[in-house]
Structure formats: C-alpha cells, structure tokens
Amino acid sequence: MLLALGMLVIFGVAIVVLEPLVRGSSASLERTNDEMSEAEATRRVRLLALRDAEYDFQMGKLNEADYRDLRAELQAEALEAMQVVEMEKNGRAVGAGPPTREAIEAEVAAVRAGLESGTTCSTCGSGNPPGSRFCAACGEALHLSGSPSA
Amino acid sequence: MNIIGELALWVSLPVAIWGASLAFIGGRQNRGDLVLSAERTVYAVLALITLASLGIVDTFLNDRFEYTYVASYSSLDLPTFYKVSGLWAGQTGSLLFWLLLMCGFSALAVWSNKTKNREFMPYVVGTLMVLQVFFLVVLLFADVNPYARLGFTPIDGQGLNPQLQNYWMTIHPPTLYLGFTAFTIPFAFAMAALLSGRLDSRWIVVTRKWILLSWFFLSNGIVFGMRWAYEELGWGGYWFWDPVENASLLPWLTATAFLHSVQIQETRGMLKVWNMGLVLTTFLLTIFATFLTRSGLIESVHTFAENTKIAFIFLGFMGSIMALVAVLIIYRLPQLKSSNQIESFISRESAFLFNNLILVATTFAVMWGTLLPLLSEGFMGQEISVGPAFFNKVNVPFGIAILFLMGVGPVIAWRRASKKNLQRNFLVPIGVGLATAAGLWFAGARVGLSVMTFGIGAFVLWVIGAEFWKGTKARARIEGEGLVRAFWHLVMRNRRRWGGYIVHVAIVVMFVAFATAPWYQEIRQTLDPGESAEITSPLGSTYTMTYEGLSTNFNDREDNLAWQAVALLTVEKDGEPLPPMSTEKREYIRPERSTSTEVAIRSTAVEDLYITLADVNTRAVQMRINDPTAQTATFTFMVKPLVSWIWASAFVLTIGALIGMWPGGAQTPAPASRSAAGTAEPAPAGD
Numbered sequence: 001m002l003l004a005l006g007m008l009v010i011f012g013v014a015i016v017v018l019e020p021l022v023r024g025s026s027a028s029l030e031r032t033n034d035e036m037s038e039a040e041a042t043r044r045v046r047l048l049a050l051r052d053a054e055y056d057f058q059m060g061k062l063n064e065a066d067y068r069d070l071r072a073e074l075q076a077e078a079l080e081a082m083q084v085v086e087m088e089k090n091g092r093a094v095g096a097g098p099p100t101r102e103a104i105e106a107e108v109a110a111v112r113a114g115l116e117s118g119t120t121c122s123t124c125g126s127g128n129p130p131g132s133r134f135c136a137a138c139g140e141a142l143h144l145s146g147s148p149s150a
Numbered sequence: 151m152n153i154i155g156e157l158a159l160w161v162s163l164p165v166a167i168w169g170a171s172l173a174f175i176g177g178r179q180n181r182g183d184l185v186l187s188a189e190r191t192v193y194a195v196l197a198l199i200t201l202a203s204l205g206i207v208d209t210f211l212n213d214r215f216e217y218t219y220v221a222s223y224s225s226l227d228l229p230t231f232y233k234v235s236g237l238w239a240g241q242t243g244s245l246l247f248w249l250l251l252m253c254g255f256s257a258l259a260v261w262s263n264k265t266k267n268r269e270f271m272p273y274v275v276g277t278l279m280v281l282q283v284f285f286l287v288v289l290l291f292a293d294v295n296p297y298a299r300l301g302f303t304p305i306d307g308q309g310l311n312p313q314l315q316n317y318w319m320t321i322h323p324p325t326l327y328l329g330f331t332a333f334t335i336p337f338a339f340a341m342a343a344l345l346s347g348r349l350d351s352r353w354i355v356v357t358r359k360w361i362l363l364s365w366f367f368l369s370n371g372i373v374f375g376m377r378w379a380y381e382e383l384g385w386g387g388y389w390f391w392d393p394v395e396n397a398s399l400l401p402w403l404t405a406t407a408f409l410h411s412v413q414i415q416e417t418r419g420m421l422k423v424w425n426m427g428l429v430l431t432t433f434l435l436t437i438f439a440t441f442l443t444r445s446g447l448i449e450s451v452h453t454f455a456e457n458t459k460i461a462f463i464f465l466g467f468m469g470s471i472m473a474l475v476a477v478l479i480i481y482r483l484p485q486l487k488s489s490n491q492i493e494s495f496i497s498r499e500s501a502f503l504f505n506n507l508i509l510v511a512t513t514f515a516v517m518w519g520t521l522l523p524l525l526s527e528g529f530m531g532q533e534i535s536v537g538p539a540f541f542n543k544v545n546v547p548f549g550i551a552i553l554f555l556m557g558v559g560p561v562i563a564w565r566r567a568s569k570k571n572l573q574r575n576f577l578v579p580i581g582v583g584l585a586t587a588a589g590l591w592f593a594g595a596r597v598g599l600s601v602m603t604f605g606i607g608a609f610v611l612w613v614i615g616a617e618f619w620k621g622t623k624a625r626a627r628i629e630g631e632g633l634v635r636a637f638w639h640l641v642m643r644n645r646r647r648w649g650g651y652i653v654h655v656a657i658v659v660m661f662v663a664f665a666t667a668p669w670y671q672e673i674r675q676t677l678d679p680g681e682s683a684e685i686t687s688p689l690g691s692t693y694t695m696t697y698e699g700l701s702t703n704f705n706d707r708e709d710n711l712a713w714q715a716v717a718l719l720t721v722e723k724d725g726e727p728l729p730p731m732s733t734e735k736r737e738y739i740r741p742e743r744s745t746s747t748e749v750a751i752r753s754t755a756v757e758d759l760y761i762t763l764a765d766v767n768t769r770a771v772q773m774r775i776n777d778p779t780a781q782t783a784t785f786t787f788m789v790k791p792l793v794s795w796i797w798a799s800a801f802v803l804t805i806g807a808l809i810g811m812w813p814g815g816a817q818t819p820a821p822a823s824r825s826a827a828g829t830a831e832p833a834p835a836g837d
Contacts, residue, residue, distance in 0.1 A: 019187075030268060066566055070565055
C-alpha cells in the first residue's frame with residue numbers, strides 16, 4: 001500500500017514535470033503585444049502627473065509660476081513619449097507628424113473626462129468604451145459614475 | 151502518511167534541481183518547453199513539501215515520539231491546537247514551514263504570471279528554484295531533518311515550552327514567516343531583471359505589490375511578537391532589542407525605505423541602483439533573520455536550539471548571493487543610470503531621500519548593535535554586551551527625525567516647492583505642534599525627547615488631516631463633486647497615497663505611545679496577606695492593591711504542573727473598587743523544570759495596570775509548610791500609559807496597508823499591462 005502510494009507520488013510528479021518535454025508544449029518567453037511598452041507607460045505616468053500637479057497647485061503646495069513651469073516640463077515629456085508611442089504604433093515612417101501641445105491638452109481632458117464618467121480605468125489609465133464594467137487592458141472593475149462604489 | 155511525507159521531502163530535491171537547471175537553460179536558449187517544464191516543478195515541489203509538512207503534523211497528532219522533533223516539542227498531554235502548530239515550534243520544523251510558505255508564494259507568482267511578464271519568468275523560476283534547492287539541502291543534510299529518528303521510542307515527549315503555549319505565539323511566527331518568505335518573489339524578479347537585462351519600469355511595478363504584502367505581514371508579525379512578550383514574559387515590556395526582534399525589524403526597515411524610494415524611481419526615473427540594492431538587501435536580511443533565529447549563534451530568548459553547522463551554511467549562502475548580485479549590478483550599471491536629477495533641495499524627492507538615509511542608518515545601527523557582541527567575542531575573545539540603552543540612544547533620534555519627515559513629505563510638491571508656499575503650509579501645523587509640546591511641558595511632562603515626540607506627532611497628524619481636507623476640497627472644485635463624494639473618490643482613486651497616510655497615522659500613534667515610556671511607574675513590594683501597596687499613575691489616579699492570599703496546587707500531571715501558586719489581589723482606583731486581579735507563578739515539569747509567571751493586566755484606553763508575582767517562598771510552597779511565612783509574596787506593580795494605543799495603532803496600520811494594496815487583491819502582483827503605468831496605479835505621481 002505504502003509502496004503503491006510512494007510510486008504514485010513519484011510518477012505523478014514525473015508526468016507533470018516531463019509532459020511539456022514529451023509533448024512539446026511550450027511557454028511563451030516574450031512580452032505579449034497587449035502589454036504596455038515603456039514609452040506608453042511613460043506617457044501615462046506623465047499625463048497623470050499633470051493631473052496631480054493640478055491638485056498640488058489647487059491644494060497650495062505649488063505657486064502659480066512653479067506650477068506653470070512644471071506643467072510645461074511634464075507636457076514636453078509627455079509629448080516626447082507620445083511621439084515614441086505613435087512611432088511604435090505606425091512603424092517608423094509616420095506621416096501624421098508629431099502631436100502638438102493642444103493634442104496633449106486634449107488627451108489630459110479626455111483622461112479626466114474618462115475618469116469622471118468611469119470609462120478610464122483609475123488603475124492603469126486605459127480608456128474603455130462607454131458602458132464597460134471592467135477595464136479591457138487590466139481587468140480592473142471600473143467605477144461607473146452614479147454607482148455607489150464609484 | 152509520515153513515510154510518504156519523508157519520501158516527498160527527498161523527492162522534492164531532484165525535482166527542484168531539475169527545475170532550477172531547466173529554467174536557466176530554457177531562458178538562455180529561448181526554449182519554451184524547458185521553461186514550461188521548470189514552471190511545472192514549482193507546483194510539483196509545492197505539492198511535495200505540502201505532503202512533507204502534513205507528514206510532520208501527522209507525526210505530532212499521532213504522538214510518534216520515535217521522531218526526534220516530535221519527542222522534543224510535543225507530549226501526550228499537549229492540546230491538539232499546539233500539536234498542529236508544532237510544525238513551527240522548533241528549528242527543524244520551522245525551516246520546513248519556511249520552505250512550505252516560500253513554495254506557496256512561488257507557485258502563486260508563477261500562476262499569476264502565466265500570460266504576462268513572460269520575459270522574466272525563466273529567471274524568476276530559476277532563482278526561486280535555486281532558493282528552494284538551498285533550503286532542501288539544509289533540511290536534508292545539515293542535521294535538521296524534521297524526520298530524523300531517535301532510534302528508540304520514548305513513552306512521552308518532552309513537551310512544548312510552556313511560554314510558547316500562547317495564542318500570540320502560535321500566530322506570531324507564521325505571520326513573520328509570511329512576511330519573510332513573500333519577499334522571495336521581489337528578489338526573484340530583481341534577479342530576473344538583472345539577468346535578463348530588462349531593467350525598465352516593469353520589474354519594479356511587479357515587485358512593489360509583493361513588497362507591500364510582505365511589509366504588511368512583517369509589520370503584523372512584529373506587533374504580534376510584541377504582544378506576546380508583553381503578555382507572557384512578565385517583565386512588563388514589549389520590546390527588548392533582543393537579537394531576533396532586531397532581525398525581524400531589519401528587513402522591515404529596508405522594505406519601508408524601498409516603499410518610499412520606489413516612488414522616486416516611478417515618477418522621476420532616479421535611484422535605480424539604490425532601489426535594486428534595497429530589494430536585494432531586504433531579501434538578504436530575511437535570510438539573515440532565519441539564520442539568527444535558527445542558528446543558535448546568538449543568545450536570545452528565541453534561540454531554542456544550537457546548531458552551528460547550519461550557521462556556516464547560511465553565511466556561505468548569503469555571501470555567495472551578495473557577491474553574485476554585486477557583480478550583476480556592476481555589469482548592468484549602464485542600464486541603471488538615472489534619467490533625472492533632483493532639481494531642488496526642497497522637494498518631495500529630497501524628503502524621500504532623507505527618509506531613506508535615516509531608515510538605512512537605523513538599519514546599520516540595529517545591525518551593528520546586534521552583531522557587536524558576536525564579533526567582539528569572535529575577534530577579541532571578549533564579549534561586549536549591547537543593551538537596550540545603546541539601541542534607544544541611537545534609534546530614538548532617528549525615530550524622531552522620521553516622524554518629522556512624515557509631516558514634511560506630504561506638503562512638499564514633487565520637483566520643487568517654493569519657500570512661500572512652504573511657509574503658508576507649515577505655519578499652522580508647526581504652531582499646533584509647538585502648542586502641544588508647550589502645553590504638555592507646562593502640564594508637567596518634563597522629558598525633552600518625549601515632549602518633542604508628542605509635539606511632532608501633533609504636527610504630523612495636523613498635516614495629514616489637512617491633506618485629507620484640502621484634497622477633498624480640491625477634488626470637489628476640479629471635478630465639481632459634493633464633499634462626501636469627492637472624499638470617497640479622492641481616497642479610492644489614489645489608494646496607495648491615502649492608504650499610506652493612514653499607515654502614517656498609525657505610526658505616529660505608535661511613536662506617541664512609545665514616548666510615554668519614561669513615565670512608566672514600577673514598584674516592587676513584599677506583602678503578607680491583608681497588606682496593601684499603592685502606586686500612583688503619571689496621570690494622577692492612585693491604585694491600591696490589597697493582597698488577599700495565596701492558593702497553591704501541586705503535582706497536577708495533567709496540566710504539566712509541579713506546582714502553581716495563585717495570588718489574589720483586590721484593587722481600588724482612587725477608592726473605587728475594581729474587579730479583583732490574580733497573578734501566578736508556576737513550575738512546569740516538562741520540558742525541564744522551569745518557572746514562569748502569569749501576569750495580571752488591566753488594560754484601559756488610558757493606561758495599563760500590570761501586576762506580576764515576582765517571588766514566593768518557593769521552599770515553603772513546595773514543602774507545603776502550613777505556616778504564615780508560606781503566604782508571603784513579592785509583587786511587581788506597574789502602571790503603563792497608552793500601551794493599548796500600540797495595539798490599536800497596529801489595527802489602523804492594517805487598514806491603511808489594506809487600502810494601499812487593495813485592487814487586484816493582496817496576493818497577486820499587478821498585471822503588467824496595468825502596472826507598467828507605474829505611478830498610474832491607482833493615480834500618478836502619488837506617494
């Protein structure tokens with residue numbers, strides 16, 4: 001009985017561990033496409049930092065001149081990251097040209113509006129179609145405006 | 151079951167070696183099949199070690215005293231509850247338990263990264279399996295195999311040390327171990343980042359959640375230990391700077407430093423080498439903690455076993471990790487360059503930097519004090535003892551500085567802060583702090599460092615309160631929400647920052663409670679039945695304790711008692727009667743004749759009355775002499791303000807930490823896709 005159980009344990013482990021080698025099944029070793037690139041991550045950090053700077057300004061931690069400078073710096077950094085993201089998306093030759101300051105302003109406004117309406121994920125910053133209950137990028141539950149948990 | 155368990159332990163070693171080898175080879179050669187097989191070994195070893203652990207629990211439950219471990223830590227009369235926890239009662243079992251938890255976290259890490267962070271996984275799995283191989287080799291070959299047999303079967307075991315038969319003692323070690331072992335995962339990811347050369351923001355985001363989880367367990371484990379010491383050891387304190395207490399504090403300090411400095415890396419791309427260093431140091435310190443606890447190298451209340459062979463194995467292992475990591479960091483240095491510089495001395499970055507310097511300095515101070523006795527004995531042949539006085543002298547100023555920074559950090563903006571804004575933001579909180587300190591000083595609290603702590607505590611609490619209020623108002627204004635809704639959104643949309651502030655509140659309360667230590671009152675008095683003692687609390691009330699008499703009990707084999715003497719006291723506070731209190735002295739039969747004291751504690755929100763039976767006429771009690779001298783007893787009476795605040799603040803800390811790590815659950819790391827946004831989780835540039 002003991003011997004049988006012991007053999008069962010050993011064979012069980014051997015089957016589980018050796019199965020991929022025998023049947024040739026394989027694990028992925030590359031970053032998948034839906035995972036965020038470094039530039040995309042930088043872009044989101046900067047956009048959300050812009051929003052945070054606004055809070056700091058409103059809460060009296062930054063004076064107006066500093067806030068303006070900081071905003072300009074963050075915008076420039078976001079701009080740079082956005083260009084890289086665009087290039088990654090469309091390949092090297094992009095005809096669309098670099099995004100402008102207005103484009104960033106529009107994007108910040110979109111992020112804020114998305115957070116407000118609950119379609120932008122408060123966790124990863126990804127936008128989602130209206131009515132989504134979970135973030136398509138990270139799976140986090142979205143806080144729909146009007147719902148008690150929002 | 152025990153035979154299967156022992157077999158499982160042996161089988162797991164080749165499986166783990168297989169896993170470690172295949173993971174690294176698969177990673178180097180880009181072979182997905184090898185990596186998949188290696189990942190399967192993580193689950194397989196978890197299953198095998200679970201069997202091995204169940205086998206040990208089974209030997210305990212069935213009183214299999216032919217096993218050395220069971221004979222040493224159990225007995226026929228031991229309650230079932232303590233038989234199950236026998237798994238971590240002694241050195242060998244707790245090493246197995248440590249390995250079990252490590253395997254559990256490893257499996258969780260592999261499972262939660264089945265479809266993401268794939269580029270790291272070969273090296274993550276490889277690192278984890280190397281660590282498991284190390285612990286298995288120690289277990290099987292360093293005379294600490296929990297399945298070792300005596301060669302004969304004793305009728306009964308030696309029993310569990312009665313001081314360990316306490317509720318807190320059964321949950322304190324597992325909680326600490328959870329904290330220690332959870333840190334294996336950040337270490338594995340750091341190694342994977344170094345080995346694979348993928349040193350962008352990804353690894354740090356994956357590890358951050360694990361570090362918070364580990365920190366959460368460590369914090370609670372440390373507080374549980376304090377509680378056990380306070381209730382069980384009978385000296386009236388909760389922290390003695392004992393080597394093993396220090397060992398659990400060291401990784402906590404460096405993990406705390408990391409949780410702050412990682413935010414500089416996320417928002418500003420700085421301190422990459424420093425953060426890498428902190429993760430690796432913290433991991434080494436968790437290994438160091440097991441080493442200190444279980445090597446028997448340093449005398450401490452925790453060292454229940456002596457085995458120096460294992461000490462050298464651990465030292466060699468830590469040395470090799472350190473060397474390997476140093477080489478890897480130097481090799482990868484070009485990729486670890488900072489992308490920014492600190493722009494202003496007055497900025498949140500520099501506040502975090504100071505916080506880190508102080509935490510690391512504290513780590514060194516505690517480490518030095520812990521190791522000095524050992525080093526001096528080793529190199530000079532003469533032991534220098536380092537007592538609590540040294541630790542308090544060095545660490546109290548560090549503690550006060552950290553406390554102060556907790557009030558400064560939140561109010562300073564990232565990158566730069568103007569002096570004028572600072573003045574405006576600090577004027578009121580500093581006023582509140584100074585007023586608190588002055589008020590207490592004039593009320594008669596004349597201990598400089600403590601009053602300073604109270605004052606700074608008030609300053610920090612005011613700052614944090616104002617942050618919540620101003621943040622809510624700002625949100626209400628920017629987003630056009632009502633105050634309640636704005637407050638809820640404020641906290642929920644940046645849980646990490648606001649959870650962190652709640653943790654800060656807990657730390658402030660804890661520090662304030664610690665700072666009342668100079669006012670602890672203590673008297674020692676010998677009383678005959680009918681006599682009274684009086685002790686006045688620093689807050690003015692007077693306790694009168696009247697000794698009513700001693701009742702004794704002999705040779706109660708069932709309760710493992712040689713004798714037991716219970717002193718009953720009636721207690722009055724300012725003339726008002728309180729419920730009577732009883733304190734005992736016991737001598738246990740097993741494991742060896744040892745006496746222990748059961749303390750009586752009356753705890754209120756303001757202060758604790760703590761009574762111990764310090765001494766009885768043992769000879770008279772044992773001889774059952776029936777004369778009045780047999781009733782004479784010596785008591786220690788103590789009044790300790792705000793002790794219950796320490797336990798309450800641990801609760802607040804738990805809530806804050808839970809808020810901070812909530813989304814995605816405490817046990818799973820952030821999915822890469824969401825977490826690559828770094829600080830965007832849940833909101834940006836937050837702290």
